[in-house]
Amino acid sequence: MASINEFVLGMWEFVLGPLAPITQHLIVTSMWIVVVMISVILTVAFTTYFERKVIGYMQGRIGPNRVGPLGLGQPFADVIKLLIKEVIIPQKSNRFLFVIAPLLSLIPALATWAVIPLSDTFVISNIDAGLLYVLALTSVSVYGVILAGWASNSKYAFLGAMRAAAQIVAYEIAMGFALVGVLMASGSLNLGEITRAQAGGFSHWFLLWLFPLFLVFFISGVAETHRAPFDVTEGESEIVAGFHVEYSGAAFVLFFLAEYANIILISALTSIFFFGGYASFFEGWTFLEGSILAWLMAPAFGWLALKTCFFIFVFFWLRATFPRYRYDQIMRLGWKVFIPVTIIWIAVEGVMVYLQIGPWSNLTG
């Protein structure tokens, strides 16, 4: 990060040069924040297209193919359609909370990207409590949903909000426990350190050693984002569309954006925690050295992007495959299956760490 910042400073020397170091730092960091935010929002746009295509092909359809080549203009057509629609604020709603609720669900989804190490040199904020920061922000995102349901002053919305809140609270615990396993293995809360702890090839990824925790984390992530098969908060057949039933136009777009930003985030986090983040698949394939394919071994942003795309695909795959869970079964799965599984695996991991079996044997300190 420091080297990239210096490069940017060098390029804009004639503007930034005379400013104080702290102002320079502020300007460069804000610029990166804007860059990452816009990239996430653009990714969200194409994720919706990706979803419709994946589900389309899985159901024997073609999916969107009318707007632009291969239908690639579809997300923009959707956004424009939604933005020029009227935003209706129900008369008996709580106006202020009704308006800020979508923002409260979007902000945490975007803010979490600050600590995600996108490549071995790029992370906006390299803080030591990164994993806690991620957990704190995911737990804050529940406010948007609860407030939206309450402020709409509608029974369906309120039921959806209650379901969403109970679901998030339940799965957050399992998720937190799964991450305890990750931080035991890496010995750090810093996401960059966690990635570096998995360096050295496929066998060093936490996937192999923490497989149950990986399953728990990813499935909890699907539940946290209210995606199928855990989408009882939306439950079209029972409560119409859940917490955002009263939202229209731009306000609805924000909820939509938050949902997809969260999907991308969970996919990226899963890749970082269990799949080595930006580490290459071919790391440690020494026979590639010196050949044309040597670049395949280097860590790069592309690897993280590839892994993230795969998990986004898994999200849609799940949606196309499974019917919706019953509400009480969701609660049972979260509290009575996932939490015991994580606790048991943490104990197993403790034994493995003690006996020096596994990737943590080469940890320093």
Next chain:
Amino acid sequence: MFHAILFYCFATILIGAAMGVIFSRNPVHAVMFLVLAFFESAMLWLLIEVEFLAIVLVLVYVGAVLVLFLFVVMMLDINVERSKRGYTGYLPLGLVITGLMVIELMQIIWWRSSADVASGGFVPTPEGYSNTKALGAVLYTEHVYAFEIAAVLLLLAIVAAITLTMRRRPGLKRQKIAEQVAVKASDRLRIIKMDAERQE
């Protein structure tokens, strides 16, 4: 300078939010003001470079405790008029408590500004110092017993809270998950083989 401006911004919002908790008529608004107040105090902690505590404050209070608050407050249909009745009766008690707290605060401020306590304001931590690492280093070594006792106390509280709800209620309908999982198609569905009937 920059530091001071940030501090006063956050502190002003914090005090404003705390006032909002007390003065807002709608309990949901009050909870949201409390959320803001916690966020601002986390910001103040970040300013003195204790990022671990700041993030834990948000994680525990905003992410867990206040969500439950919000839950309860939303479910209850609180009648503001009725709860305002008899409000002035508590005024003397309130004044006494306020007086005590003001005196305590003044004492702390005086004690801080006295000669024998260094009051050079905030000293930035050295480069490479990590609050998270520093806390971790002492939490599980020097203070391990206190830490574990606290954990056991919390576990006890959880168990106690669950036990309170575990009373026997007659006529309760329960899901028997084991039976549901063990069910086979043949238990629910009977396939009958029939000869094809011919229309005469």
